[in-house]
Amino acid sequence: MSDYRILVVDDEEDLCEILKFNLENEGYEVDTANSAEEALKMNIISYDLLLLDVMMGEISGFKMANILKKDKKTSSIPIIFITAKDTENDTITGFNLGADDYISKPFSLREVIARIKAVLRRTSKENTEKAPEQLIHETLIIDVTQKKVSIDNKEIALTKKEFEILFLLLQNKGRVFSREDILAKIWSEEVYVLDRTIDVNITRLRKKIGKYGKCIVTRLGYGYCFETK
Known part of the structure; x- marks a missing residue:
């Protein structure tokens, strides 16, 4: 089993459940939230990676990421945006907010899993190299x-x-x-x-x-x- 915990935030409940099922099959511990408001009430610092939908209710994925990146406690948590928006401007916005990757819908589950593994490998190495004194x-x-x-x-x-x-x-x-x-x-x-x-x-x-x-x-x-x- 993996030690990694992932939080999936998407207002499509069915998609959350599909991602949860498949990621748990890969050995990850997965929780879901159907809005940014719900997610922000959770213990965000306990997660190793966040999958955020961009187009949600009052608080979008971009806005939630901005909130997290401004907080020292959560600023280093890797974020992958999953969204139907795939314009160049949206992609640039996501990366400017500190996103580690950006996946457009529709996507294959194999692609999502591969990208999660790549981000976790990279960020785990960075965290090790930057171990606090x-x-x-x-x-x-x-x-x-x-x-x-x-x-x-x-x-x-x-x-x-x-x-x-x-x-x-x-x-x-x-x-x-x-x-x-x-x-x-x-x-x-x-x-x-x-x-x-x-x-x-x-x-x-x-x-x-x-x-x-x-x-x-x-x-x-x-x-x-x-x-x-």
Whole structure:
């Protein structure tokens, strides 16, 4: 299964369901919204890519993209426009708004899937190359370069696995990672690791980061996430 989450925003419910079905068959986790207004109420930062229809209701796909690109939290999320409008001016408008690709209707599902894969490959590589030197939440600071964690300017002694779990969760605030996700990302080279290993490391990590331990939230039946509320 893929780790990528995709949000499809289109006022054609049937098209949303078709895209959802086929993308889930490719291993993606997919949610849908039938308007920009509905989509903007969702946790946009938890998605790795957005498929936006241009011609929607009061808030068009272009307008929604403009809103997202002006917000630092969502500005780096890749956007692919899917639309019946295929004039040169519309295409230029889409790319000027920061779109990563532009697909005209009617389209083949194979084309959509291929373009999604290409955008995710490119943006994943860019994000890796631009990895932050520090991750900061209030007085909790992860120094990525020196592999150190401090709270209120006092260094916290973490094991390598605890550091990697904290980095993964804090870098992806609000995103829920299952035990399988965490095992695949952090224990990828180990031949056999029990799910219980994750729970033990999470428990130790919560204790070590003190007041921020409550930010590592358990979603029963799903996994763990770092919440800042």
